[in-house]
Amino acid sequence: MQNEFVLSKKSEFDELKKYIDSVKNSQGVTMQILQKAQGIFGYLPLEVQQFISDETNIPLADIYGVVTFYTQFSTEEKGKHKIGLCLGTACYVKGSQEIMDKLAEELNVKVGKTTEDKLFTLEATRCLGCCGLAPVMMIDDDVYGKMEPQKIKEILKKYK
Ligand code: FES
Missing domain, CATH: 3.40.30.10 (Glutaredoxin)
Known part of the structure; x- marks a missing residue:
């Protein structure tokens, strides 16, 4: 999954990984992780959702379900x-x-x-x-x- 987006955001993915590692053994942290990820990237494109899924073993479909259910999350990049x-x-x-x-x-x-x-x-x-x-x-x-x-x-x- 090393596409252009992933390559250009290496430090952001590193920061997210560090955060996930610090919380992933706790229960019910999906929302927290998604909020943190949106704080880092500004939005939650599929690449970020896939990364979270890989790192947490939460199925991508479940993550996608949460992201699209709550209006606080966005899958599109926001304007300045x-x-x-x-x-x-x-x-x-x-x-x-x-x-x-x-x-x-x-x-x-x-x-x-x-x-x-x-x-x-x-x-x-x-x-x-x-x-x-x-x-x-x-x-x-x-x-x-x-x-x-x-x-x-x-x-x-x-x-x-
Ligand atoms: S309806 Fe209250 S500010 Fe618009």
Whole structure:
């Protein structure tokens, strides 16, 4: 399985192996290992899942099942910046769907996906806890309240 990805990430795989060796004799550590792996690689491509399977003797199908079941795990590489647009009730009634459509058009990407230049990942979120600012968008840790479609271009420029 020495493909290009594996060869280019040797130190990351070494770090993951060290971690797996330190916990693999304990029970029920699959989630911990996957969280650690995602922390190291940023996402969980098949090569990483296969590696974990080889190192732990957990069948690949089981690992794949966990990875695809929990939304905290991603099998796709994320963009440098994460855009989270709230589609909670308060934001939705104030027009967040229109903003989402505009973002998707502007970035030429579908919700849940990453732009071709790997700069942005566009995601829908649940209530962000600041409904008074609806509709709310977050880019990384920055909060943008009272969003309007015409503000999008200017805001995105800051992250390019
Ligand atoms: S519904 Fe969007 S912040 Fe609460």
